[in-house]
Amino acid sequence: MTNDTVCSVEIIDREKVDRVNQHLTSPRETVDMAGLFKALADPTRLRIVQALLLEELCVCDISAVVDVSVSAISHQLRLLRTMRIVKYRKQGKQVFYSLDDEHISRLVKIALEHVIE
Amino acid sequence: MTNDTVCSVEIIDREKVDRVNQHLTSPRETVDMAGLFKALADPTRLRIVQALLLEELCVCDISAVVDVSVSAISHQLRLLRTMRIVKYRKQGKQVFYSLDDEHISRLVKIALEHVIE
């Protein structure tokens, strides 16, 4: 659906629209950024990230901290793994997860500042 | 569902779990933070925010920039309004939106750094 048909006047300020369009990131980058935010947009996943911000933890202990079933945690960890937000190491039967991205802590910190106000 | 029933050994490292738990934000704060990330977790909304990061825009022009129907944009703007992420001013028939939170630009900037790498 094009905007030509949506807005009867099509565009109010064509010059402004062009200017803004030129400075936007590529659609691909926008989608990727949204994906990163989406990874942090669920309380369970955010809780996991908050926990791993403090210490490396095995799946079972993450489950205990977050108070969500091991299965559910494992599903979410897979997503965080795919997003390259967490990494893991195996030690015997256990799998220890930790954060894999320095940007994450900054994002979480800013978000906390936001909600505290 | 408690973790006592989930993990056969309940908790691997009780001391670690307690320590982490003590340093976590309140559940309420976690949910609010997740809500903030969720607001930026959709490509359409993120595109809107990116645009408003550059200039104040009316709904019609946002629709043109993001290339999504005016109606859909309006629905998303309502959500961003509710989240106190954008504010607006009326001028005649038009409604101009702009960002209402200084944290947002920092979040978007960091997310961009993340995806560019």
Add this chain to the structure above:
DNA sequence: TTAATGATTGAGCAAGTATTCAAATATAAT
């Protein structure tokens, strides 16, 4: 080898969400 344990996976379901469409508001122009 067999049993036990920590973790992963896939299917299914309930809840949430982004968009469309049609109708309704609000303001400006005729």
Add this chain to the structure above:
DNA sequence: ATTATATTTGAATACTTGCTCAATCATTAA
């Protein structure tokens, strides 16, 4: 007043998502 325009809104729908349950895999212990 009537018409046109910019925006908002509610309902409907297709899609996504987070969890549970059961089964499976991987590693260790007996």
